[in-house]
Amino acid sequence: MRVGVVTFPGTLDDHDAARAVRFAGGEAISLWHGDSDLQGVAGVILPGGFSYGDYLRCGAIARFSPIMSAIIPAAENGLPVLGICNGFQVLCESHLLPGALTRNSELHFLCRDQEIEIVNNESDWTSDFSNGQRIIIPLKNGEGSFQCDDRTLNELEGNNRVIARYVGINPNGSRNSIAGITNARGNVVGVMPHPEHAIDSLTGPTADGLAFFTSLMKTRV
Amino acid sequence: MALDTVAKATSTPEIIQPWRELGLKEDEYQRIREILGRRPTSSELAMYSVMWSEHCSYKSSKVHLRQFGEKAPQSDALLVGIGENAGVVDVGQGYAVTFKVESHNHPSFIEPYQGAATGVGGIVRDILTMGARPIAILDPLRFGCADAPDTKRVLPGVIAGIGGYGNCIGVPTIGGEVIFDDSYSGNPLVNALCVGVMKHEDIKLAKASGAGNLVLLFGAKTGGDGIGGVSVLASETFDDKKPTKRPAVQVGDPFTEKVLIECSLEIFKEDLVVGIQDLGGAGLSCATSELASAGTGGMRVELDRVPLRDANLSPEEILMSESQERMCAVVPPEKVERFMEICKKWDVVATVIGEVTSGKHLEITWHGELIVDVPPRTVAHDGPVYNRPFTRPAWQGELVGNGAENLPRPQSESAIADAILTLISSPNIADKSWITSQYDRYVQGNTIAAGPSDAAVIRIDENTFLGVAVATDCNGRFCKLDPYEGTQLALAESFRNVAVTGAKPLAITNCLNFGSPEDAGVMWQFAESVRALADGALEMGLPVTGGNVSFYNQTGAVAILPTPVIGVLGVIDDVRKAIPYKFSGVKELILLGETLEEFSGGEWAHLQGHLGGLPPRVDLKREMVLAQFMYAQRDFISAAHDLSDGGLAVALIEMLLHSQTGAKISIHGDPFTHLFSESTGRILLAVNPEDSNYLVGKATDAGITTTRLGQSGGENLEISGVLSMSMLHIREANQRTIPALFTA
Numbered sequence: 001m002r003v004g005v006v007t008f009p010g011t012l013d014d015h016d017a018a019r020a021v022r023f024a025g026g027e028a029i030s031l032w033h034g035d036s037d038l039q040g041v042a043g044v045i046l047p048g049g050f051s052y053g054d055y056l057r058c059g060a061i062a063r064f065s066p067i068m069s070a071i072i073p074a075a076e077n078g079l080p081v082l083g084i085c086n087g088f089q090v091l092c093e094s095h096l097l098p099g100a101l102t103r104n105s106e107l108h109f110l111c112r113d114q115e116i117e118i119v120n121n122e123s124d125w126t127s128d129f130s131n132g133q134r135i136i137i138p139l140k141n142g143e144g145s146f147q148c149d150d151r152t153l154n155e156l157e158g159n160n161r162v163i164a165r166y167v168g169i170n171p172n173g174s175r176n177s178i179a180g181i182t183n184a185r186g187n188v189v190g191v192m193p194h195p196e197h198a199i200d201s202l203t204g205p206t207a208d209g210l211a212f213f214t215s216l217m218k219t220r221v
Numbered sequence: 222m223a224l225d226t227v228a229k230a231t232s233t234p235e236i237i238q239p240w241r242e243l244g245l246k247e248d249e250y251q252r253i254r255e256i257l258g259r260r261p262t263s264s265e266l267a268m269y270s271v272m273w274s275e276h277c278s279y280k281s282s283k284v285h286l287r288q289f290g291e292k293a294p295q296s297d298a299l300l301v302g303i304g305e306n307a308g309v310v311d312v313g314q315g316y317a318v319t320f321k322v323e324s325h326n327h328p329s330f331i332e333p334y335q336g337a338a339t340g341v342g343g344i345v346r347d348i349l350t351m352g353a354r355p356i357a358i359l360d361p362l363r364f365g366c367a368d369a370p371d372t373k374r375v376l377p378g379v380i381a382g383i384g385g386y387g388n389c390i391g392v393p394t395i396g397g398e399v400i401f402d403d404s405y406s407g408n409p410l411v412n413a414l415c416v417g418v419m420k421h422e423d424i425k426l427a428k429a430s431g432a433g434n435l436v437l438l439f440g441a442k443t444g445g446d447g448i449g450g451v452s453v454l455a456s457e458t459f460d461d462k463k464p465t466k467r468p469a470v471q472v473g474d475p476f477t478e479k480v481l482i483e484c485s486l487e488i489f490k491e492d493l494v495v496g497i498q499d500l501g502g503a504g505l506s507c508a509t510s511e512l513a514s515a516g517t518g519g520m521r522v523e524l525d526r527v528p529l530r531d532a533n534l535s536p537e538e539i540l541m542s543e544s545q546e547r548m549c550a551v552v553p554p555e556k557v558e559r560f561m562e563i564c565k566k567w568d569v570v571a572t573v574i575g576e577v578t579s580g581k582h583l584e585i586t587w588h589g590e591l592i593v594d595v596p597p598r599t600v601a602h603d604g605p606v607y608n609r610p611f612t613r614p615a616w617q618g619e620l621v622g623n624g625a626e627n628l629p630r631p632q633s634e635s636a637i638a639d640a641i642l643t644l645i646s647s648p649n650i651a652d653k654s655w656i657t658s659q660y661d662r663y664v665q666g667n668t669i670a671a672g673p674s675d676a677a678v679i680r681i682d683e684n685t686f687l688g689v690a691v692a693t694d695c696n697g698r699f700c701k702l703d704p705y706e707g708t709q710l711a712l713a714e715s716f717r718n719v720a721v722t723g724a725k726p727l728a729i730t731n732c733l734n735f736g737s738p739e740d741a742g743v744m745w746q747f748a749e750s751v752r753a754l755a756d757g758a759l760e761m762g763l764p765v766t767g768g769n770v771s772f773y774n775q776t777g778a779v780a781i782l783p784t785p786v787i788g789v790l791g792v793i794d795d796v797r798k799a800i801p802y803k804f805s806g807v808k809e810l811i812l813l814g815e816t817l818e819e820f821s822g823g824e825w826a827h828l829q830g831h832l833g834g835l836p837p838r839v840d841l842k843r844e845m846v847l848a849q850f851m852y853a854q855r856d857f858i859s860a861a862h863d864l865s866d867g868g869l870a871v872a873l874i875e876m877l878l879h880s881q882t883g884a885k886i887s888i889h890g891d892p893f894t895h896l897f898s899e900s901t902g903r904i905l906l907a908v909n910p911e912d913s914n915y916l917v918g919k920a921t922d923a924g925i926t927t928t929r930l931g932q933s934g935g936e937n938l939e940i941s942g943v944l945s946m947s948m949l950h951i952r953e954a955n956q957r958t959i960p961a962l963f964t965a
Contacts, residue, residue: 009476009479009480009567009568010389010476010479010480012389012390012391012479012664013391013664013666015665015666016663016664016665016666019666019683034566049391050388050389050475050476050479052476053389053474053475053476053477054389054476055476106964108381108384108659109381109384109385109388109659109660109661110658110659111657111658111659111660111661111662111663112658138663140388140661140663140664142388194663196666197663197666202669202680202796202797203663203666203667203668203669203680204663204666
């Protein structure tokens with residue numbers, strides 16, 4: 001399966017996302033921010049980093065890139081899209097997902113091995129997990145506090161659109177300890193911690209993150 | 222100010238020039254006049270003043286640093302040695318690794334965030350300039366007392382600056398040190414080490430050759446930041462009476478650096494440059510004079526073509542500006558178009574600013590008028606050389622006569638337990654994860670081990686699992702007691718940190734942080750330290766691939782502890798075999814090496830407010846035997862941890878805390894000595910109980926003293942007949958200190 005991995009200027013984890021796709025048995029296709037051709041990929045990953053330096057606001061400039069102008073309508077038509085960290089921020093700025101990611105409650109960058117619980121295994125990117133499964137994957141961000149208004153929060157919670165929650169501590173002050181959400185259709189997922197950094201225990205804390213990528217392979221086969 | 226041209230300088234020899242304000246001495250100014258046969262233009266004066274500053278010219282250290290060449294061991298590993306932007310070593314499989322440390326001490330005191338951030342940016346560009354992808358950053362840091370108000374200002378800013386820059390450029394920050402000592406208040410040390418990897422054929426050098434080749438400036442535009450940073454900041458002692466120097470600190474833009482890294486690597490891949498140099502200290506003055514000096518001919522630069530952030534900058538300011546994220550490349554004319562295309566792809570501004578000439582001079586014009594006309598070598602390499610006087614300070618004898626071995630020691634169970642708790646909760650030993658968790662250790666996906674591991678271990682090939690291990694170390698107190706032994710102790714510890722991971726140590730780098738070279742006592746510390754490192758490197762057969770000297774780290778007459786930070790790089794043929802610093806399951810704990818009554822300069826003595834005596838004895842041969850043992854037996858070792866600050870008590874507790882277990886051990890002999898001595902050449906091993914006889918046998922065969930301490934397990938640290946403490950209690954003590962000090 002061909003999975004696109006987008007590189008914006010300032011993207012950092014694109015190689016890691018591509019590696020995760022390969023580990024999951026897929027073929028990683030590099031997508032450049034300045035192009036608007038999705039090259040027929042079956043899914044897209046918006047990796048972590050600091051797209052356009054995160055100047056103005058995280059993800060705010062990236063959403064206007066040519067590649068996003070192709071991704072946004074494709075996602076609305078059901079193309080699976082996973083936004084990790086900065087990619088999650090880009091998805092929120094693109095209004096593919098609701099809410100916003102604001103500065104961590106401790107006001108500084110935090111990198112830690114974070115336990116999260118998968119609470120919805122029906123999205124395109126979580127189907128290879130079981131509900132209630134607890135995993136440990138790296139968290140690393142300065143602006144990872146998920147915020148939204150009460151109405152949105154009720155909608156997310158009421159429609160089972162929270163896909164993962166932080167366990168133990170809430171590392172960044174996210175509402176309801178939300179670590180990741182999905183859109184109503186379940187094809188667009190944003191997650192703040194980094195599953196692509198937990199695909200083997202040699203370089204990651206665990207291999208728990210790999211299931212995000214194998215989920216896509218299963219969903220679409 | 223009217224433009225000062227070469228023609229004007231020739232016709233107006235009598236004009237009084239501000240050489241003193243630019244940091245030059247009178248004889249240095251006279252030498253410039255002799256070299257040029259006239260007075261320098263104001264632009265030339267600016268160039269000479271920055272390039273002849275202590276920071277750029279190594280004028281006080283040069284005579285000593287020669288030993289690294291004179292005593293260099295035979296090494297097949299060295300591909301590029303001292304003199305280039307960074308040394309390069311062969312790590313096998315066609316890969317070359319480059320690593321270097323630089324200091325950014327004074328800027329980080331004035332503006333902690335930007336000082337530290339641009340320190341990281343600068344060293345990363347040095348590594349990039351060699352043709353390498355930067356793959357890891359380590360930060361040896363020193364601060365004043367942890368509870369001093371100014372440390373609360375400096376430390377959080379420095380940490381945020383390192384993280385803010387390193388995290389944003391996508392290079393993992395995975396090691397270094399954080400040490401507190403009163404001598405660093407007012408003079409924190411912010412050193413940054415970067416490691417880069419490339420294929421042998423991709424190594425790039427800083428030289429401008431081939432008449433007709435074009436000189437391109439690419440990256441950020443030039444602004445007014447950091448003007449005179451080098452000469453004004455790095456080469457003068459701080460003094461309360463002088464005005465604040467904030468404008469001389471540079472401001473970093475990591476996003477531009479990240480783009481510059483990717484853009485440069487793409488340019489290198491297509492082999493478009495014949496020479497490349499980053500713009501760091503001394504900016505364009507340094508880049509143009511060094512490139513031209515290392516090349517075959519001269520160079521002509523049209524300074525008015527430099528893209529500016531501030532159109533009002535004078536030519537002198539443009540030459541001195543230390544604006545960050547800029548590179549200078551020498552490109553054959555037929556490759557310029559492709560070069561420009563790649564820059565355009567990455568939205569990087571690139572401008573042809575000049576060309577290599579067949580002449581011998583570096584000529585710089587400003588709107589057609591000649592403002593610089595100098596032999597480049599005189600600027601870049603023929604700076605003054607000082608044979609500064611050095612003498613052992615008068616107080617040294619009294620200092621070494623007062624050993625910590627004579628201090629009253631804790632005897633009772635509760636007194637020893639208290640001493641352990643005090644030690645592990647003291648700022649130097651306490652858990653640093655509040656700091657390291659502000660750094661991205663995962664980016665690039667090749668991190669095998671990061672601090673608190675003794676050494677950082679990074680994979681460099683995903684298919685063969687080839688990797689490198691890197692560590693930095695220095696105990697400044699040891700160096701104060703005996704700069705020669707102290708430096709070799711730093712080398713030994715850094716070497717051992719690499720060896721405990723199962724890697725083979727391969728090369729040495731250094732960042733020599735000292736007080737004022739104009740103080741004969743400081744100069745003696747420096748001379749002893751360099752001699753020790755050159756001797757040690759020769760004895761261990763490891764090349765010194767480069768280094769950095771930072772002088773003038775003092776406030777008034779008080780110098781910092783001599784702090785020669787030593788970095789060691791090792792190669793590990795298969796990172797899957799790297800020995801971790803923590804284990805799971807029940808293990809037998811074995812101590813390698815001999816424990817003597819050595820407390821002077823150690824952490825326990827430091828906590829008693831004591832500094833005196835002689836540091837632990839160092840035996841580099843013994844360190845090499847230990848390293849060979851670790852490499853040969855790595856398949857049988859579950860975990861290993863180097864013994865250093867705080868001795869066995871600290872090493873054991875750290876290993877147990879990371880492994881989330883307790884242990885039952887027994888000690889034969891004086892418990893205090895065994896727990897707190899900082900004898901060098903020791904490693905704590907955790908091994909499967911069934912392998913312990915085999916390993917002890919192998920160690921004994923190698924001539925290594927072994928002590929079977931006991932077994933891991935349980936929830937307490939039990940030292941039979943001495944004490945029993947709850948690991949929970951120990952953990953709490955170890956983890957509480959740093960957040961309590963630095964969380965607002």
